[in-house]
């Protein structure tokens with residue numbers, strides 16, 4: 001069997017075992033190696049939520065479809081209004097949203113209109129009802145209204161023939177509404193990438209099993225399932241695989257045969273029972289496996305057959321950090337998404353001192369909120385052990401500390417990556 005070639009990561013010279021990559025190098029390397037999965041499907045609008053468009057969507061209509069009133073008020077002709085003093089206009093009818101006025105507004109006339117009512121023929125301006133003195137058959141309007149006030153023009157939001165959403169856009173709530181606003185019932189989206197994942201470790205038991213001494217529950221398969229679902233991938237849970245060469249090898253075969261991406265957790269360090277990297281070397285190809293980051297230093301990225309492979313570390317926080325920094329952008333690219341970068345960092349004042357040794361980029365779990373003056377401040381969740389999953393649950397952001405930086409004094413400004421931009 002021939003092994004497909006992986007390019008050398010920048011600055012790594014192919015010697016992936018010796019030299020740690022920076023986070024940015026690893027991200028660039030992984031993204032460069034991932035292309036959208038082939039295959040699309042046609043979905044009804046609601047089913048397309050959080051999927052990625054595989055077509056440019058063109059509007060068949062003007063939005064708004066007709067010139068209409070932006071307010072409850074009176075539609076009139078601006079030319080009829082006196083420039084100083086009030087004008088009395090004859091009230092010739094009422095129109096509601098969905099019920100156009102069939103007549104025409106002539107000189108000295110007006111029509112009562114509601115928000116969204118089509119603007120009656122002849123009228124060019126709407127005066128808010130709060131600004132007129134209205135009787136049963138006539139209204140008095142003061143001066144000082146401009147032609148076109150409170151009128152929304154047909155096509156002012158979107159012209160017929162214009163591209164509403166581009167191929168590669170994720171269908172989030174406003175996009176779903178936008179598609180409905182142009183009458184779209186179905187869209188073509190990329191198929192979901194299938195992601196097979198399993199945990200490795202003799203100590204792991206699944207929820208529902210009894211724990212013997214030295215055993216722990218497998219939580220990584222749950223965080224992975226959750227992150228994959230949120231992202232819109234198609235997760236395939238393959239359970240727990242023991243620390244055993246043959247078992248890991250057959251799990252790799254099975255996973256790579258059915259999935260676009262294989263994700264494992266645990267077993268990528270240099271411990272006595274860490275077989276993931278050597279199995280990847282045997283069956284496929286390892287792109288790299290050391291990153292200058294904390295948590296998450298050992299991370300295997302590579303390929304088995306046609307499947308991309310991520311060997312995440314075992315510690316529960318490391319799994320989440322490496323997933324969000326590396327696997328998530330890669331999966332978004334596989335899903336066809338054009339914009340795969342997480343939201344830009346914020347700067348905030350850190351109110352707690354932080355321990356940090358130069359050499360690795362750190363992702364410390366923290367809580368970002370406005371202080372009493374409305375300034376954004378951030379504080380550590382406390383213990384930063386990579387096994388403390390509760391720190392991820394308490395946090396709403398990462399404080400991202402640059403590779404070469406050291407300890408942070410309370411009061412310093414730090415880079416913050418809010419979870420709402422990445423989860």
Ligand code: AMP
Pocket residue numbers: 199200201203204216217218219220221265266267268269271313314315316
């Ligand atoms: P490893 O990378 O396999 O050496 O695992 C590092 C640490 O993470 C060890 O303490 C493991 O027990 C723990 N760990 C590994 N996999 C899981 C998992 N699926 N769920 C919870 N903890 C895990």
Ligand code: MG
Pocket residue numbers: 200201202243266267314
């Ligand atoms: Mg292990």
